[in-house]
Amino acid sequence: xxxxxxxxxxxxxxxxxxxxxxxxxxxxxxxxxxxxxxxxxxxxxxxxxxxxxxxxxxxxxxxxxxxxxxxxxxxxxxxxxxxxxxxxxxxxxxxxxxxxxxxxxxxxxxxxxxxxxxxxxxxxxxxxxxxxxxxxxxxxxxxxxxxxxxxxxxxxxxxxxxxxxxxxxxxxxxxxxxxxxxxxxxxxxxxxxxxxxxxxxxxxxxxxxxxxxxxxxxxxx
Amino acid sequence: xxxxxxxxxxxxxxxxxxxxxxxxxxxxxxxxxxxxxxxxxxxxxxxxxxxxxxxxxxxxxxxxxxxxxxxxxxxxxxxxxxxxxxxxxxxxxxxxxxxxxxxxxxxxxxxxxxxxxxxxxxxxxxxxxxxxxxxxxxxxxxxxxxxxxxxxxxxxxxxxxxxxxxxxxxxxxxxxxxxxxxxxxxxxxxxxxxxxxxxxxxxxxxxxxxxxxxxxxxxxx
Numbered sequence: 001x002x003x004x005x006x007x008x009x010x011x012x013x014x015x016x017x018x019x020x021x022x023x024x025x026x027x028x029x030x031x032x033x034x035x036x037x038x039x040x041x042x043x044x045x046x047x048x049x050x051x052x053x054x055x056x057x058x059x060x061x062x063x064x065x066x067x068x069x070x071x072x073x074x075x076x077x078x079x080x081x082x083x084x085x086x087x088x089x090x091x092x093x094x095x096x097x098x099x100x101x102x103x104x105x106x107x108x109x110x111x112x113x114x115x116x117x118x119x120x121x122x123x124x125x126x127x128x129x130x131x132x133x134x135x136x137x138x139x140x141x142x143x144x145x146x147x148x149x150x151x152x153x154x155x156x157x158x159x160x161x162x163x164x165x166x167x168x169x170x171x172x173x174x175x176x177x178x179x180x181x182x183x184x185x186x187x188x189x190x191x192x193x194x195x196x197x198x199x200x201x202x203x204x205x206x207x208x209x210x211x212x213x214x215x216x217x218x219x220x221x
Numbered sequence: 222x223x224x225x226x227x228x229x230x231x232x233x234x235x236x237x238x239x240x241x242x243x244x245x246x247x248x249x250x251x252x253x254x255x256x257x258x259x260x261x262x263x264x265x266x267x268x269x270x271x272x273x274x275x276x277x278x279x280x281x282x283x284x285x286x287x288x289x290x291x292x293x294x295x296x297x298x299x300x301x302x303x304x305x306x307x308x309x310x311x312x313x314x315x316x317x318x319x320x321x322x323x324x325x326x327x328x329x330x331x332x333x334x335x336x337x338x339x340x341x342x343x344x345x346x347x348x349x350x351x352x353x354x355x356x357x358x359x360x361x362x363x364x365x366x367x368x369x370x371x372x373x374x375x376x377x378x379x380x381x382x383x384x385x386x387x388x389x390x391x392x393x394x395x396x397x398x399x400x401x402x403x404x405x406x407x408x409x410x411x412x413x414x415x416x417x418x419x420x421x422x423x424x425x426x427x428x429x430x431x432x433x434x435x436x437x438x439x440x441x442x
Contacts (some may be wrong), residue, residue, distance in 0.1 A: 046363070047317060047320075047321050058306070060309060060313070061313060062312065062313045062316040062317070062320075064285070064312065064316060065309050065312035065313040065315075065316055066309075068308070068309070068312055069305055069306075069308070069309040069312075072305040072308065073305050084290055084293040084294050085279070085290075087289070087290070087293065088281060088286050088287075088289070088290040091283065091285065091286035091289055091290075092281070092282060092283045092286040094286075095283040095285060095286055096268065096283070099268075099283075100268050142267070
């Protein structure tokens with residue numbers, strides 16, 4: 001049985017979960033409190049991060065490398081388009097969310113509000129929370145600008161770029177940090193991706209100490 | 222003419238420079254002091270980072286997305302192997318150096334010793350320098366362990382993984398932060414990659430305020 005070591009509010013784990021589900025690859029989910037640096041876990045991934053995928057007796061780490069591998073070994077349905085230009089655009093946007101958005105928004109909001117409590121590293125730093133709350137507006141506006149010209153973030157088909165964005169936004173939405181009223185077009189995009197069967201397991205996530213808010217799993221949010 | 226906006230001591234720029242040179246794609250190098258957030262530059266890349274490649278009237282950002290694009294549009298010589306398993310390993314290692322090594326070593330050493338001076342953001346934080354100097358040992362040992370089983374970092378052929386690693390290490394070597402005596406096998410690997418024609422432009426780099434040390438461009442270091 002394939003196995004994914006993950007943490008429910010890790011956007012990198014969620015990106016891989018969405019990829020696996022969209023490609024109908026069954027995995028057993030194993031929750032990993034990766035910051036406790038358990039020796040077995042570090043043996044599986046010396047980088048000490050989630051997700052880690054165990055598949056066909058291989059142990060794989062790094063969400064982007066995993067998604068590229070899944071794309072090459074399970075090409076249908078495709079999450080990367082065929083032409084090099086759009087493939088570039090997908091990869092640029094995946095990096096946009098996993099690097100820039102993660103640094104400016106996810107670690108600022110989730111990092112302070114959730115991970116400090118879960119990991120026991122003290123109280124949230126309000127300057128970080130404020131900076132994250134400010135930065136997410138600019139990112140939502142950038143998404144609105146992209147979606148005004150395209151059906152999905154990287155073009156007219158749904159790709160890994162949409163999964164990367166939805167992975168971060170769904171984590172933030174779990175702690176009610178996304179103002180969906182800011183942009184109709186971004187809200188419509190999220191409603192579309194949220195209603196896909198691949199999203200079901202993510203909408204069912206429950207994190208102890210953080211009750212799921214009512215709108216989180218609601219398709220008509 | 223193709224144009225690469227770069228900064229000489231940016232490992233992400235160097236990875237792309239190595240890729241372009243290995244594939245014999247000619248580019249004009251334009252030094253970009255990206256932290257000054259010049260309006261023209263931000264228009265080219267709203268992420269505000271180097272490298273940015275202007276090629277065939279397209280403007281591209283994110284070093285990993287650029288390298289994948291170059292691989293798809295200029296497949297010879299190949300910097301990604303053919304089989305999905307080794308491709309995964311290359312991508313995992315590129316992420317290892319660009320994420321983990323960068324965070325634990327490059328930003329700690331280069332960030333404090335060089336960028337603070339260049340950007341004018343104060344004196345080096347000695348705790349960071351100490352942490353970086355400690356972490357690089359562990360990374361060099363990891364490379365030695367990999368190279369003990371393989372000719373190059375990801376397998377028996379030179380790949381993007383070697384370029385990612387060499388990009389970081391060559392930046393650190395410019396400020397004499399690499400102890401090449403720690404591992405014979407890692408030193409041999411660096412000597413091999415350093416003597417490639419693709420490396421020449423990197424060995425010719427001069428950074429104002431930081432004279433090039435004697436061993437830096439020496440193939441017999």
